Amino acid sequence: MPNMQMQKTPMPEQDPAVRARNFDEVARGYTWEMALNEAGRCLNCKNRPCVSGCPVNVQIPDFIALIAAGDVDGAYRKIKETNALPAVCGRVCPQETQCESKCVRGVKGEPVAIGRLERYVADHHGEEQISAPASNGHRVAVIGSGPAGLTCAGDLRKLGCDVTVFEALSTAGGVLSYGIPEFRLPKSIVAEEVSRLVAAGVKVETNMVIGRVLSVDELMEQGYEAVFIGSGAGLPSFMGVPGEGLLGVLSANEFLTRINLMKAYREGYDTPLPKATRVAVVGGGNVAMDAARCAMRLGAEEVYIVYRRGEEEMPARKEEIHHAKEEGIRFQFLSAPVAVEGDEKGFVTGLRYVDMKLGEPDASGRRRPEPIPGSEHTLSVDLVIAAIGNSPNPLLRATTRGLEANRKGCLVVNEETLATTREGVWAGGDAVSGAATVILAMGAGKQAARSIAAHLGLEN
Ligand code: FAD
Ligand code: SF4
Numbered sequence: 242m243p244n245m246q247m248q249k250t251p252m253p254e255q256d257p258a259v260r261a262r263n264f265d266e267v268a269r270g271y272t273w274e275m276a277l278n279e280a281g282r283c284l285n286c287k288n289r290p291c292v293s294g295c296p297v298n299v300q301i302p303d304f305i306a307l308i309a310a311g312d313v314d315g316a317y318r319k320i321k322e323t324n325a326l327p328a329v330c331g332r333v334c335p336q337e338t339q340c341e342s343k344c345v346r347g348v349k350g351e352p353v354a355i356g357r358l359e360r361y362v363a364d365h366h367g368e369e370q371i372s373a374p375a376s377n378g379h380r381v382a383v384i385g386s387g388p389a390g391l392t393c394a395g396d397l398r399k400l401g402c403d404v405t406v407f408e409a410l411s412t413a414g415g416v417l418s419y420g421i422p423e424f425r426l427p428k429s430i431v432a433e434e435v436s437r438l439v440a441a442g443v444k445v446e447t448n449m450v451i452g453r454v455l456s457v458d459e460l461m462e463q464g465y466e467a468v469f470i471g472s473g474a475g476l477p478s479f480m481g482v483p484g485e486g487l488l489g490v491l492s493a494n495e496f497l498t499r500i501n502l503m504k505a506y507r508e509g510y511d512t513p514l515p516k517a518t519r520v521a522v523v524g525g526g527n528v529a530m531d532a533a534r535c536a537m538r539l540g541a542e543e544v545y546i547v548y549r550r551g552e553e554e555m556p557a558r559k560e561e562i563h564h565a566k567e568e569g570i571r572f573q574f575l576s577a578p579v580a581v582e583g584d585e586k587g588f589v590t591g592l593r594y595v596d597m598k599l600g601e602p603d604a605s606g607r608r609r610p611e612p613i614p615g616s617e618h619t620l621s622v623d624l625v626i627a628a629i630g631n632s633p634n635p636l637l638r639a640t641t642r643g644l645e646a647n648r649k650g651c652l653v654v655n656e657e658t659l660a661t662t663r664e665g666v667w668a669g670g671d672a673v674s675g676a677a678t679v680i681l682a683m684g685a686g687k688q689a690a691r692s693i694a695a696h697l698g699l700e701n
Contacts, residue, residue, distance in 0.1 A: 244281035247350030252357055261537050261568035264423040264506035268332070276361040280308040283353050286345055291355060294343035296684040297323045301340060301355055308358060317366035320359060325395045325438075326388060326683065328430045329417060331360025334680050335558050373442035377401030379697045382465040384451045384637065387415020388679045389471030389670025391435065392686030393693075394443045400699050403442075405465075407449040412502060415473055416671075417679070419498045422531050423506040424538070452640040457666060467665055467693045470652065471686060472637055474671035478630040480523060484581030485627075489515055489589030493524070493532040493628035500535050517624035520544045521592040523578055524628030525555040530562065532626045533570045544570050545620060549577040549597050549610040575599070577610065579617060581625050591619040631676045641666070651675050658692040659685060667693055 253269040254260075260267050271279065283305040291301040299320055307316035320327045336342075336356035344352030379402045383390045386408040394404045412418045414431040439445060451457065457468055477492035479485055496514070499505060505512035520536040522529050525548035536544045546565070548555060551574050555562060566572070575597040582591040596616035599608035638646045643663040645653040652661055652668040659667045669685025671677055694700075 243284050244278060246278075246282060249282075249351045249354040249357070250275045250279040252354075257564075257567035257569075260424065261534075262540075264538055266427055267424050267564060270364055271357055271361045273365075276308055276358060277311075279354050279358055280305045282346060283309070284345060290343040290345060291340045291353075294340040296339065296680045297687060299324050299340070299359070304362065305353065305355075305358060308362065313362055313365050314367050316362045317369075320362060324359075324683070325392050326434050326679075327359050328363035329388070329426060329434065330680055330683075331356050331358075331363050332426050332430075333417075333421060335678060337559065339680065369437070371437055371440045373440065374399060374401045376403050376442075377699065379403065379467075379699070380405075380465045381467045381469065381693060381697075382407060382460045383469045383471060384457075385409075385415060385471040385473055385670075385672070386413035386435070386445060386447075387471055387473050387670060387682060388417060389473075389672075389682035389686040389689075390415065390469065391438060392683040393469045393471060393667075393669070393690045394686075395438050395441065396687055396690035397693060398438070398441050398443050400694055402694075402697070402699075403444075405444040405446060407451050407455075407460075408445065408447045409450040409472075410502065411447050413445050413447060415471075416475075419501045420494075420528070420531070422497065422501065422535050424534070425531070428501070450636070452636040457637070457641040457644070457663070461665060467667065467696060469686075469689050469693065470637060470661070470666060470668035470672055471670045471682070472634065472672045473682075474631045474633045474651075474676045476632050476634045476650070477627065478632065480578050480627050480629060482578050482580050484583055484589075487581050487583040487589045488587050489517070489583075489623055490581055490625045490627070491515070493522070493528045493626050494631065496532055496626050497528070497535065500539075505535075505539065514539065515624055516540070517622075518542045519622040520624045520626065521547050521573075521620055521622040522626045522628055523547045523592075524630075525550065525557060526628065526630075527557045527561055528631075529626075529628035530557045530565050530570075532628050534565055534568060536624070536626070537568055537570060541624075545573050545622070546570060547573045547576050547578060547592065547594060547620070549575065550607060551575055551599065554599075554607045573620065575610065576618075577612060578625075582619060589623055589625055591621045592625050593617055593619045631671075633672045633675070637672075649675060659689040660692060665696075 304316040304319040341352040477494040503512040504510040580593040597610040603609040645662040667689040670682035
C-alpha cells in the first residue's frame with residue numbers, strides 16, 4: 242500500500258537566522274528514513290506522467306521503486322542511465338515546473354518530492370565503477386564546460402570518442418561553478434562530477450578562450466572532426482539608467498563570479514568586493530535571489546530586491562523566494578530603477594526608482610509594468626547589483642566563419658540535430674536558447690552528442 246501522506250516529507254534546513262550569515266548548504270538532505278517514507282508516496286503509475294516532465298527522461302518511478310526496495314545503488318544506476326549530473330539536478334532543477342508538475346499525487350496534495358529523492362540517491366550511493374572506453378579514433382572538441390558541454394562530452398566519450406573540453410575560465414563547470422552559490426550547490430559536488438568525466442577519459446583544458454587563444458577553424462585544422470559549442474549566456478545586460486557607471490554598481494554576473502571563483506564563501510580569502518551595508522539587487526529571477534542572499538551572507542545589514550512587477554510574476558523559483566524572505570531579504574515590488582545616485586567621489590549613495598502598475602499582458606504573457614508618473618523615490622544604498630538578464634557572449638560568432646546568430650545573439654541551429662550554420666559545428670544550451678535551465682542545457686548536450694555520433698557514423 243502506498244503511503245497516502247498528502248504533503249512531501251519536509252526537507253531539513255539550516256535555521257534561517259544562522260544560515261543568512263554562512264555559506265553552508267541551506268537544505269541538508271533527507272535521512273534514509275525520510276527517503277524511504279517519501280519513496281513510499283509514489284504510486285508507480287502505469288502511464289508515468291512524471292517521466293514526460295523530465296527533459297532527459299529519467300525513469301522516475303523505477304528509481305523510486307528501487308529506493309523503496311532499499312537498493313540505493315540500483316536507483317543511482319537507473320538515474321545515471323539518462324542523467325549524468327544527478328547530485329546537481331536533485332539540488333537546482335525547477336522540479337515544480339517539470340517532473341513534479343506532472344505527478345498525479347499533486348492533484349490532491351503535494352507531488353512526490355522527486356528532486357529530493359534524486360539528491361538522496363546521488364549523495365548516498367556506493368563507490369561507482371568508472372570505465373574509460375577504448376578510443377575509436379574520432380576527435381571532438383567541446384567549447385564550454387557547463388552542463389551542456391559536460392553532458393555532450395560524457396555521452397561522446399562513452400561511445401569511445403577522444404573528447405577535449407575547452408573552458409575559458411580557470412575552473413570547469415560553467416554556471417554550476419561560477420554562478421550558483423555554495424549554499425545551494427556546493428563546489429565540491431560540481432568538482433566531483435567533472436572528475437568522474439576526467440576519470441572516464443574526457444580531457445578538460447581550462448583558461449582556453451576559444452576565439453582568442455584558438456579559433457574554431459584552428460581546432461578543425463588540428464584534426465577535430467566535430468565541434469560542440471556550449472558557451473552559455475554569460476554576457477550581462479545593464480539597466481541603461483544614468484549613474485550606472487558609479488563605483489558600487491556591479492552586474493550579478495561579476496558579483497557572483499568573484500564570490501564563487503575567488504572563494505569569498507570561505508574564511509581567510511580576501512576577495513576584492515565592495516564592502517556594502519545596504520544593497521539593492523535589481524531583478525526578479527534566480528540570479529537576483531542568489532545575488533541578494535550572497536550580499537546578506539557577506540555582511541550587509543539590509544538587502545532589497547527591486548523588481549518592476551509583482552511577486553506572482555517573479556521568474557525565480559518559489560522555493561528561492563521563500564528562502565530569501567526567511568533570511569530577511571526585503572522585497573520592493575512594482576518598482577523600476579530610473580537612476581543610480583552617487584556622491585562627489587563617485588560612490589553610489591542610492592537607487593532612484595519609480596512605482597509601477599501592471600497593465601495588459603505583453604508578449605511573455607505577463608502583465609506589462611507601466612510607470613506611475615510623479616512617483617519617484619530613492620532607496621538609500623551603497624551597492625547596486627543588476628540582475629536583469631544575460632545573453633550569449635558574441636566572441637565565438639564574431640570569430641567563426643559561417644556561424645549565424647539571431648538578433649538576440651543566440652546561435653541559430655537546426656532544432657532536430659542542433660547543427661549550426663557552420664558545417665561540422667553543433668551548439669546547445671544557453672548559447673542557443675538564451676538563459677534557461679541546467680536540465681534543458683543537459684538535454685541539448687545529449688541531443689547534440691547523438692547528432693555528432695551519427696555524423697561520425699557511430700552507433701548510439
Ligand atoms: P554555462 O553553464 O553558462 O556554461 C558555459 C561555459 O562556457 C562557461 O563556463 C563559460 O566560461 C564557457 N565559455 C564561454 N565562452 C567560451 C569560449 N569562447 N571558450 C571557452 N569557453 C567558453 N538553472 C537551473 O536549472 N536551476 C537554478 O537554480 C539556476 N540558478 C542559476 C543561478 C545563476 C546565478 C545563474 C547565472 C544561472 C542559473 N541557472 C539555473 C541557469 C543555468 O545555470 C544555465 O541555464 C545553465 O548553466 C546553462 O548551461 P550551459 O552549459 O549552456 O552554459
Ligand atoms: Fe510516482 Fe508521481 Fe511519477 Fe506517479 S507521477 S509514478 S506518483 S512520481
